Amino acid sequence: MTPEPHRLVHDRVVCTGSRLALLPIGATLGYYALPTSLQTQLLAQFTPQLLAYLAMGIWASGTSEIARQLGLERAKFINGLKWGLLTGLVLGCLNTIVILSLYPSFGYDITFLTQTPHGRLPVLLMVPWFICCIAFFVEINFRGFLLGRLAEFERKWRGDHLGRQLTPLALLATTLVFTFDPFMVNTFRHLHWIALWDGLVWGTIWLRTRNLWITIVAHAVEVIIMYSAVRTAIG
Secondary structure (H helix, E strand, C coil), rough: CCHHHHHHHHHHHHHHHHHHHHHHHHHHHHCCCHHHHHCCCHHHHHHHHHHHHHHHHHHHHCCCHHHHHHHCCHHHHHHHHHHHHHHHHHHHHHHHHHHHHHHCCCCCCCCCHHHHHHHCCCHHHHHHHHHHHHHHHHHHHHHHHHHHHHHHHHHHHHCCCCCCCCCHHHHHHHHHHHCHHHHHHHHHHHHHHHHHHHHHHHHHHHHHCHHHHHHHHHHHHHHHHHHHHHHHHHH
16 A cells, blocks of 8 residues: 555646646647637647647656656667567558558548658658657657656546556547647648557557557657658659
8 A cells, every 4th residue: 555645745746747738738729719820820830739848847847757657767668669660660551551542542632741841851861860859759748748647647536546447538638639739730631630540559558568668669660661651652
């Protein structure tokens, strides 16, 4: 049994973390209530992510064992590399087929990808450096911080102090926020729906393993595969 004072401290930290996680979620919802003229502003699109990193910084400043809570312990890296590579290869190949074959077969245009910020950057800058940086920070934000804090709160709410159960509400909430991130939607248009199944897969992996290295590596490998294939196909 956890001593009562320690339990109270833990519960307070969980509540604080969950409140902070609600900040970028609320900002994402608020974005879609803005007038269309404001939704086109880059600052408005980035505000939810900026608030997420701010909230994470506040949470981290008052939290111990940050690496453990995010799932970034050194001991987990090799296992994370192995399973991340496998997951990234599978998702990367499947999503490449979706982008290059399935979407065009339904009449969707994908040539706009050449005009995105990612499409305009030099290949040697994108692969692997920029993609790996994006994967690292996005996974820390959406899986390590947002999903982690909401999962802790859901377990506390359900009385699961041992952490044996999955947290479907936290998983669904963070996956939807990831899928409908304003910058994601405005940049990748109809392709942003790919983030829905990616978010479900990566979130489930994190909840099962508490190893963020897996999702970071999987995210990076998947995007490298998709980016390389699309760049080759449409220039």
